[in-house]
Amino acid sequence: MRLLCIDGNSIMNRAFYGIRLLTNSKGIPTNAITGFMNIYMKELEEVQPDCVAVAFDLRAPTFRHKASAAYKANRKGMPDELAQQMPLIKQLLGLLGIKTVECEGYEADDILGTLSKAAADSGNECFILTGDRDSFQLVSDKVTVRLAGTKETKIYTPARIMEEYGVTPRQMIEVKALMGDTSDNISGVKGIGEKTALNLIQQAGSVEALYADLDSFTITKGNRAKLEAGHQDAIDSRFLAEICLEAPVERDTAFYKLGTPDSDKAKELLVDLEMLRLLERLKLTGTNSETPQKSAEETALKLKDLPKYETGLPLNDDAISQMTEGTKAAFIFDGAKLQVFFADKAYVIASGDWDFEGIALRFFESGCEKTAFEGKQAHKFAFDNGTHLNGLTFCCDLAGYLLNSQAGEYTTENLSLTYKVAYRSDMGEFADICTIMPLAENLKLRLEQTEMLKLFNEVEMPLCEVLASMEHYGVRADTDGIREFGKGLKKDIEALTSQIYDLAGGEFNIASPKQLGEVLFEKLGLPAKKKTKSGYSTNAEVLEELADKHPIVGLVLEYRTLTKLNSTYVDSLLKEVEADGRVRSVFKQTETRTGRISSTEPNMQNIPVRKEIGRNMRKFFVAGDGYTFLDADYSQIxxxxxxxxxxxxxxxxxxxxxxxxxxxxxxxxxxxxxxxxxxxxxxxxxxxxxxxxxxxxxxxxxxxxxxxxxxxxxxxxxxxxxxxxxxxxxxxxxxxxxxxxxxxxxxxxxxxxxxxxxxxxxxxxxxxxxxxxxxxQGAAADIIKMAMVKVYKRLKAEKLDARLILQVHDELIIEVTPDDKEKAKAILKEEMEKAVNFTVPMEVSVGEGESWYLAKE
CATH class of the missing domain: 1.10.150.20 (5' to 3' exonuclease, C-terminal subdomain)
Structure with missing residues (x-):
């Protein structure tokens, strides 16, 4: 059998400091749990253990503390945010069928040592996952240490320890006895560092042998004096450094076999912690290992009173003919498959089925009241096919976002778990569509309770259609102009590169922070901030502070600007241009915490405009033939x-x-x-x-x-x-x-x-x-959204040949024919300024031109 022993405190500590502080909406920290589980799942895949034990320290003093009052006396207390997560990770591990081990009077290292020795003695393999090197002394032919690092896990075998340190695993105890350990407040012999300690143990083999005959080893006069003065310290330190192999814990490796997860309770905990991505990664299924029959019965009881639906019925014209005004239906559409729930039946039609597009469009045009998950794609599909989606009144993902913008990810199952709605997993592949109706009712109630139903109905829902329309139309790109601009950038980058090399006195990789740091701070002698393990910091803030110290710094900053502009906004933009010459950014309504709309492919919100060269990118977004642009921008919103x-x-x-x-x-x-x-x-x-x-x-x-x-x-x-x-x-x-x-x-x-x-x-x-x-910022986001909805509706109502095509921060861009330009301009200004009824006037300036650049300028 393979046993994976995890140093729980060490991995939690590494995870806590390795991931920025994450919390759920109740303020409960979750970053250490997230990091721990990420590391655990990676190790599970690589080691594929049969048994897992996670060892934790207790607060009670150990035999080492009792022997030495100084032991770990310099340790700071555990941060409250980490301490809050310790009982939660133990609870989660237990629910996942993973044994946790604690032992009063002993440390987690002693548990790891005891379990690894027991596993090896019984002919099993043991893998110790830890974040520190204390466990190196436990390595043997049957025991491997997996040292968790920032980027990779390093594997330590007897051969690797000999290669790196020149000693055997057990001799690492002797080395620590001499050099000490500041983190544990183990003194060692004062003045003896790691290099000297390794050399002495390589000669003598142990502290005892070393002190038995100091004269027989090659030792400098100064070190000999230190060793003589620190004899007792070495003995005491060795006692503290050695991991106990006889802690009173269960030693039968089979005891730690992975159990069956208690899926329901694990789900409940993760939902409460709002760790929904982890819930999906764990793919929690199955029943309680101790009482499988009872759990199965409980699951059946939960579903027995729920109605059973007919599923997998073919969506056709006969079914759609019943979906008239006054009836209600739910749908899920991903562009390749349409599922519809109507009158307690689940229908489906997929791309490749007979008349898929026609059936889908006839459903979208039908008079029934519709509830959906992610309705924007259906809106766009209808627009792309010359029609419109009728009767969509509720989108579950938008409601979930409005209720908690922190969540970051919205699925039918996650929202069902969060808002205590029975997820119809018994309906198989139709689980989502069979859950949407009750989920929507619950979400609507939550919106009412939080006083956000008006915001949902008047802003977020109609905005869904607006964004779909914007994605349908897109914006025309001047590809020839972009290519020429890119060529100019590359020439400028080449010229800058040559100048930087001249000032540096040779070639190097300007994009490498490590090599750039060496050139700036070692070769050119510029004042550096503290050097880290990865090298000198060369971020923008550091370079801007050094801009007046040497001409190379300004050139490097300019180089970075141009290379980013070229790679992110020239090369990438050209890839996004479609066959009709237009770029169709994907506008995301549930992405930001503030309520702002975001966009991708390309990201229109991040086109750099602070510098003239960045503003020039606007020149390559141009009006279609026979059209012009109107650009309206809120002033100091x-x-x-x-x-x-x-x-x-x-x-x-x-x-x-x-x-x-x-x-x-x-x-x-x-x-x-x-x-x-x-x-x-x-x-x-x-x-x-x-x-x-x-x-x-x-x-x-x-x-x-x-x-x-x-x-x-x-x-x-x-x-x-x-x-x-x-x-x-x-x-x-x-x-x-x-x-x-x-x-x-x-x-x-x-x-x-x-x-x-x-x-x-x-x-x-x-x-x-x-x-x-x-x-x-949230109110500003609300206002621009309200304005978008009002402008969109007004342009449609007045039947102008004009369409809203872009939203970037606080500005809206319309593509319009010259004949309708003045009417559209008046509508744009009026609807934006009157989007809200404030005592403070909203001021909007409107420009026009054949390109975004000209309209903006």
Whole structure:
């Protein structure tokens, strides 16, 4: 048999620090559990053990603590966020049929040692998974240590230990006795390091043999004195370093055979922790290993009162003819298969079946009220075929997103588990379609309870159709222009490369942080920040601070800009151009925590526009033949939202009067008349204005605008003194977030911020910044969505030859014929400015041109 022994504390610790802090919406940390299970599942696949034991430390003192008061006395306490996850990982492991082992008076290492020896003695193989090297002394022909690392697991056998250290596995105890271990507060012999300790044990074989005859070994005079003075320390350290092989735990390897998971309870725990991806990866099935019959009966009881449906019926015109106005149906459509649930029956038709497209379209056009999962694809399919989807009133994925934007992934089963709806797994491949109706009813009730049903019905649902229309039309790309632009970029990159090589005194891989760090900080002698194991940091922040120290730095920054532009926005964009010359980005409605729309293939939201060369990318998105572009952009929408929600009269009056908010802020912050404000003062005030929304601190602001921290702190104070209600609003928002676990926009959109409940100060600070920003950014997202829906409906109602084709942050782009241009321009401006009824006016500027660049400029 193969036994996998896991050092539970070590792997949890590694996972905790290796993954950023993750929490569920209740604030319960989950990052260590996530990392632990990722490592475990990888090891399970590679080792394929028959038996698994996970050893954990207890808080009670061990025999080592009793022998030495100094042992591990320097250890900091376990972070609260990690401590909270320890009982949860043990509970999860138990539910997965994995044995956990603890033993009072002994450490996890002693359990690993005892189990590995017992396995080897009985002729079994043992694999020890750990994150530290203490277990190297346990390695033998039957015992292998798998050292978990950041990128890979290193396998340690007797041969590898001899190759790396020049000693046998058991001699690693002797080495540690001499060199000590600062992490465990094992002193060793003072002044003897690893290199010397290895050399001495390679000569003597053991601490006892070494001290039996110091004169017979090659030892420097200084080291001899250290050894003589530290004789007792070496003996004491050896005792502390040796892992016990006789801990009083169950030693029969067969006892640790993997059991059958308790699927229901494991699912319940993972759903409660909101770890739905892990739930899917584990593929939890089966019944409780101890009482299989009872569990099977319980499962049957849960389903026995639920109605049984006819499934797999062919969807045809006869079935669709019954789906008239006043009836209800649910559907799932992925482009290649359509499943429909109607009148307690599940119908299906797939691509390749007779008249698949015709049947699908006739269903979409039918008069029944429809509930779906991911309705956008059905909308787009209808648009692509010259018709429209009729009667769609509810999408479960959009409801799930609105209820918890933290989840990140929405499936019928996950939502059913989360919101306590019976998932019809008894219906086989039709489980999802047979679950949608009751799931939708439950989700609708939850939306009512959280006061988000209006937001769902008036914004998210109609927006689904709008985005499908945008994906249907796409935007025309000037491929010749993109290629020429790419050629120019490559020439510029080649020229930059040559200049960088000249300044560096030779060729190297500019894209390699390691090689770049060596050139900048070792060869050219620029001041470096602390060096890590992977080398010097050469991120943008570091390089920008060094820009005035050497001309090569500016060239490297420019090189990075151009290479990213070329690879991400030239080469990639050309791959996305379809046969009709248009690019069709995929707009995602359930991706961001803030409520913003995102896009991929290509990502239109991330086209760089801060520099002129990035803005030039807009030139290659052009209107179709016989059309032109209208580009409408909200002016300072987030600041206007802030003025509205905080109620600050000074800020509201500034917008009402049409005064430039940044100039007015500069006047207030610097204490000078508005007509005396210089451009650099306005820029600083602009940074303060937008920084406040994101909870900026004095240190960050000082770096952004190039002033001292003291000056930045004064700027922020002056700002808040002049706009007192801003500070009140921010404080109240954070208080509400801490109290409720979430904050809301003025329209009711919730964002859960579990970081507010963290004990970690860094995470708390992040939570506070997110809480300050979410009601502002979220409301801005709501407004642009409302505007999109209103513009889309108005253009259709007035039957203009115009279509909404792009949304990027706070701007909308319409493709329109010259004949309808003026009407469309008026509609665009009117509907965007009147999307919400605020006391603070919404201001929209509209440009026009044959390309996005010209329309924007």
């Amino acid at each position: 987030e600041l206007r939202v802030l003025a509205e929600v905080c109620g600050d009269e000074n800020m509201r009056k500034t917008f009402a009067d049409g005064t430039d908010i940044h100039t007015m802020t500069a006047s207030q912050v610097f204490g000078i008349p508005a007509d005396a404000v210089l451009p650099e003062m306005r820029s600083a005030a602009k940074a303060v204005n937008f920084g406040i929304i994101y909870g900026i601190g004095a240190f960050s602001l000082s770096k952004d605008i190039g002033v001292s921290v003291k000056e930045a702190k004064q700027y922020i104070k002056n700002y808040l003194d002049n706009f007192p209600k801003v500070s009140e609003f921010m404080d109240k928002t954070v208080e509400d977030g801490i109290k409720n676990g979430y904050v809301t926009t003025i329209f009711g959109r919730r964002r859960y911020i579990p970081e507010l409940a963290a004990t970690n100060k860094v995470m708390q600070a992040f939570g506070k910044r997110a809480a300050m920003n979410a009601p502002i």
